[in-house]
């Protein structure tokens with residue numbers, strides 16, 4: 001049985017999420033939001049290299065292949081790695097809203113074990129928005145869109161300003177990111193009403 005906590009239930013005044021007019025078209029790859037990101041970064045050798053693709057409305061799909069470095073038990077994916085895949089997938093939804101947001105709460109159900117070598121196919125959608133709070137859910141299936149569900153999550157993301165990262169990140173990485181034209185381009189893609 002899945003018991004979702006009260007803070008993941010949208011309040012009565014929550015509204016439907018609105019896809020940003022400049023969001024990538026359905027089917028388009030979103031690309032990494034930061035090259036060194038453990039979830040999606042193409043320059044992060046230890047990461048998941050998860051790739052997300054825009055869906056209809058405020059939804060998306062994503063894939064990642066479980067590598068030997070992602071093991072917990074022999075031959076099986078570590079639960080924390082699977083939670084990371086859900087977190088990254090859910091976080092990517094904010095790209096479609098053009099909103100910068102961080103995970104406040106993430107509740108995960110682990111439904112079946114995920115062997116190394118599995119292509120995990122994830123689907124996610126924003127279910128509601130209330131002020132700075134973005135409610136979303138995701139599921140991960142083994143092998144493809146028709147595979148059995150292995151993991152599920154519900155989450156609450158909180159909108160933040162870009163200063164959240166500048167003020168809290170280690171200075172050397174912030175400095176490097178701010179002097180990288182590719183990173184600035186990615187950050188600008190998130191900016192709404194700058």
Ligand SMILES: CCCCCCCCCCCC(=O)SCCNC(=O)CCNC(=O)[C@H](O)C(C)(C)COP(=O)(O)OP(=O)(O)OC[C@H]1O[C@@H](n2cnc3c(N)ncnc32)[C@H](O)[C@@H]1OP(=O)(O)O
Nearest residue numbers: 007033087088091100102103104105133156158160187190
């Ligand atoms: C450049 C592009 C890069 C883009 C980069 C994108 C990176 C994505 C990476 C993947 C996603 C991640 O892993 S992000 C990394 C993991 N997450 C984090 O590090 C976040 C750490 N936490 C924080 O910094 C903070 O707690 C915040 C920002 C989440 C919230 O602090 P705050 O801004 O002061 O907000 P606060 O007033 O407390 O709360 C606002 C509302 O949200 C609710 N709320 C806040 N936290 C929670 C919570 N944990 N559970 C339930 N509800 C919560 C409050 O009750 C309140 O509701 P009400 O009173 O209004 O009703």
